[in-house]
Amino acid sequence: MESSLEFSSSLGSVSSLLTRCRTFKVLVIGDSGVGKTCLTHRLCAGEFPSRVEATIGVDFRERLLEIDGERIKLQLWDTAGQERFRKSMVQHYYRNVHAVFFVYDVTCPASFSGLSSWMEECRQNSVGQEIPRFLVGNKSDLRHPSRAHSQVSQERAMSFARAHGMMFFETSAKKSPKNCTVNGCGQSDGGTRYQQDKVDDIVTAVGAKLKRQKKPSVANSPTYTGSFKVTNKKGAEKEAWNCC
Ligand SMILES: Nc1nc2c(ncn2[C@@H]2O[C@H](COP(=O)(O)OP(=O)(O)OP(=O)(O)O)[C@@H](O)[C@H]2O)c(=O)[nH]1
Numbered sequence: 001m002e003s004s005l006e007f008s009s010s011l012g013s014v015s016s017l018l019t020r021c022r023t024f025k026v027l028v029i030g031d032s033g034v035g036k037t038c039l040t041h042r043l044c045a046g047e048f049p050s051r052v053e054a055t056i057g058v059d060f061r062e063r064l065l066e067i068d069g070e071r072i073k074l075q076l077w078d079t080a081g082q083e084r085f086r087k088s089m090v091q092h093y094y095r096n097v098h099a100v101f102f103v104y105d106v107t108c109p110a111s112f113s114g115l116s117s118w119m120e121e122c123r124q125n126s127v128g129q130e131i132p133r134f135l136v137g138n139k140s141d142l143r144h145p146s147r148a149h150s151q152v153s154q155e156r157a158m159s160f161a162r163a164h165g166m167m168f169f170e171t172s173a174k175k176s177p178k179n180c181t182v183n184g185c186g187q188s189d190g191g192t193r194y195q196q197d198k199v200d201d202i203v204t205a206v207g208a209k210l211k212r213q214k215k216p217s218v219a220n221s222p223t224y225t226g227s228f229k230v231t232n233k234k235g236a237e238k239e240a241w242n243c244c
Pocket of ligand 1: 030031032033034035036037038039052053054055056079080081082138139140141142171172173174175
C-alpha cells in the first residue's frame with residue numbers, strides 16, 4: 001500500500017512536469033476610467049465586477065487557456081490610468097512584456113486621442129513593433145446612434161489599428177453582445193448594428209497569436225488567480241516557464 005502511494009505521488013510529480021505551460025505577460029494600458037479593471041476582470045473571472053476603484057500601481061489577473069492542445073497562461077497586468085498612481089513603477093510594468101492591450105472608451109474620444117501618449121510610453125520603455133499590440137474599444141454597450149458624433153467610430157479605430165499594426169476589438173466588459181459569432185454583430189438599442197467581440201473570443205484570439213510567437217516566455221506568474229498589488233518585482237517577474 002505504502003509503495004503504491006509512493007508510486008502515485010511520483011506519478012503526480014511527473015504529470016505536473018508534463019502540464020507545464022507558457023505564461024505570457026500582457027500589459028493593459030489606457031486612460032483612467034476606460035474600464036481596464038472591469039475588462040481584465042471579465043476576461044479572467046468571466047464577470048463584471050460589482051464595485052471598482054481606481055487602480056493604484058498594478059493588479060494581476062490570470063486566464064488559463066488551452067489552444068491546440070497546449071496550455072498557456074495569460075497574465076494580465078491591469079495598470080493604473082491615473083498618472084499619480086503610476087509614477088515610479090512604470091518601467092517595471094514594461095519589463096519582459098509579451099503583448100500590450102491599448103484600451104479606450106468608445107464613448108470618450110479623448111481616451112482615443114490619449115492612445116498616442118500610451119504608444120509613446122511604450123516606445124520610451126523599449127516596447128517595439130515586434131511585441132503584439134491589441135486595440136480594445138470598451139463600453140460598446142453604451143453606443144447609441146443618436147450620439148454617434150460624440151463617440152469613437154469603428155472606422156476610425158480600425159484605421160488606427162491598421163496604421164499601427166494592431167489587432168482591433170470592440171467590446172463591452174459589462175454586457176455580452178447577443179447572438180454573436182466571432183467578429184459577429186451585436187444589436188445596439190437603436191437598431192443600428194455594430195461589430196462587437198465577445199470577451200472570450202478576444203482572449204482566444206490573443207492567446208492564439210501569442211502561442212504562435214517563436215520567442216520563449218519570460219514572465220513568471222503566481223500560482224493562484226486573483227488580483228494583488230506588486231510589492232516585489234522579483235517575485236512578479238521571475239524568468240522562465242511555469243507550471244499551470
Ligand atoms: N457601461 C459600461 N461601463 C463600464 C464598462 N467597463 C467599465 N465600466 C465602468 O467604467 C468605470 C471605470 O471602470 P474601471 O475598470 O475602474 O476603469 P480603469 O480603466 O481601470 O480606471 P483606472 O483604474 O483609474 O485606470 C466604472 O464605473 C465601471 O463600472 C463597460 O463595458 N460598460
